Amino acid sequence: MYFSRNRYRVISIRFFLYAVILFSSYLCVSFYLMSESMNFTSKIRVQNITAIKLPNVVVHLDLKGFPPKLSYLKALLPTLQELGVTGLLIEYEDMFPYEGRLVNLSTKYAYNKTELKDFLQTVIHFGFDVIPLVQTFGHMEHVLKNKEFAHLRELPTQSNVICPSKSESRLLIRHMLEQIIKFHQSILPLKYFHIGADEVYHINKCKQCLQRHETNATIYLKHVKETTDFVKEISPQTTVLLWDDMLRKISIKDWGHAKNLRAEPVYWRYNMKEKISHAALYQYHKNFDDIWIASAFKGADGMTATLPIVQDRLSNHLDWMLLIQNYKFGGEVDTHSFKGIILTGWSRYFHGAPPCELLPVAIPSLYLNLLLIKKFREGHDMTNSHDTIDFFHKNLKDDLTEWLRCGETVDLDDIETKACSFNGDDLYKVIFNSDMIISHITYNMELILKYYTDDEYRQHNIQMYNKYLTDMWFLESKMKKVLARYYYDNLRMIHSGRPRQRKMITERSTRRSLGEALNY
Incomplete structure (x- = not known):
């Protein structure tokens, strides 16, 4: 009877150990497969691709x-x-x-x-x-x-x-x-x-x-x-x-x-x-x-x-x-x-x-x-x-730079600052800089409204806003001239409508003055 009990206890312990090992292995394998699955879905796998038939x-x-x-x-x-x-x-x-x-x-x-x-x-x-x-x-x-x-x-x-x-x-x-x-x-x-x-x-x-x-x-x-x-x-x-x-x-x-x-x-x-x-x-x-x-x-x-x-x-x-x-x-x-x-x-x-x-x-x-x-x-x-940005840098960046005829390597969000000469680059620069000026004006208008009770600050902003108005008139004249290269005179457009408030513009506007924008 005693021998049987000990044998039963040994078998139980071994079974428990085997179960722990198997369960641990299951967890490890599951974790590995899940990680690989997540990596697979997050990566863009196109190496050694077969040509797509797209007539x-x-x-x-x-x-x-x-x-x-x-x-x-x-x-x-x-x-x-x-x-x-x-x-x-x-x-x-x-x-x-x-x-x-x-x-x-x-x-x-x-x-x-x-x-x-x-x-x-x-x-x-x-x-x-x-x-x-x-x-x-x-x-x-x-x-x-x-x-x-x-x-x-x-x-x-x-x-x-x-x-x-x-x-x-x-x-x-x-x-x-x-x-x-x-x-x-x-x-x-x-x-x-x-x-x-x-x-x-x-x-x-x-x-x-x-x-x-x-x-x-x-x-x-x-x-x-x-x-x-x-x-x-x-x-x-x-x-x-x-x-x-x-x-x-x-x-x-x-x-x-x-x-x-x-x-x-x-x-x-x-x-x-x-x-x-x-x-x-x-x-x-x-x-x-x-x-x-x-x-x-x-x-x-x-x-x-x-x-x-x-x-x-x-x-x-x-x-x-x-x-x-x-x-x-x-x-x-x-x-x-x-x-x-x-x-x-x-x-x-x-x-x-x-x-x-x-x-x-x-x-x-x-x-x-x-x-x-x-x-x-x-x-x-x-x-x-x-991701897309990394894919661009590894596979398309140099080709795009060449086809846009840019003097410097381009980035997805930095085309306008480069010396490019694609068919439309002048209008691209004018539109981009008009967005930047409007972002300046919008930002400062918010400040004026926020600190409207401060007479000194309000006077300073009125002077600055007058300068922006002059800049906008200058930009309007430049935009009309550039648009005429691509559009008939009776269809010329002064761009209106609310521009996208992009982080890219806001950050760059802190580094460049309006004078630089207007004399790109």
């Missing part, structure tokens, strides 16, 4: 609001070609020279047909595809703001969405598409055409739509199908593109209406916070021939932004490249090849919004992200990195 690299030219001179756009073409661009997505809005009943859709400053045709012939000469973009559902403010078409609104008080149930609406859209398609076909057959169809905020609201007794998704899909069918009717070989955000909202049961849509969706995503809908991508894969993606090199950093936040723009493009380089759909062995990427460059968030970043000041962002895409398409080896 189309398209740059978006948003002409609504402040269209550049066509001579300036022509000057950009050789560099864009070298950076791997294959096409231009041209969003005319009111800059296209419509005729006949549609003449009032054009601003009085619209390009004339002769100069536009000359520009498009130059674009074609460089081997680019020309992709016109015409909004055909939402974002139709430039059309529906006109009294003669106001009755076609989905909601009487909102000019952004056209009613798809009225025959006159469909006729209007057909006439718009017909004029633009035939104009471009007179130069060269259209390979692609973009019908917009994004952000249709008001569907199934008017009397005619409600009487159809159909779901929002059904009304949307039927209108888009009718539009794509018309494009195919007048240009059978043209591939139709549309923004995808409205498709993401469609339930599985409504996807039956999308099977014969005869279009290709462009999945747009401009920031890291917005999660990719893999379920939507899978539906696109099942229902469409090809899928495109879209990023933003400008126009995604705030409605009144003056300069792109280059780090955020780079993160956007890098995130896309990392996603698609080995993207596979469930049950498939091969990596999916996306049809192309569109680098969007919005000039306004909508027709009536204030202007955001101008094209010339976004050239550093555009070149940087084209360089990134070029490296992924060619399969260059790139160094592993922990």
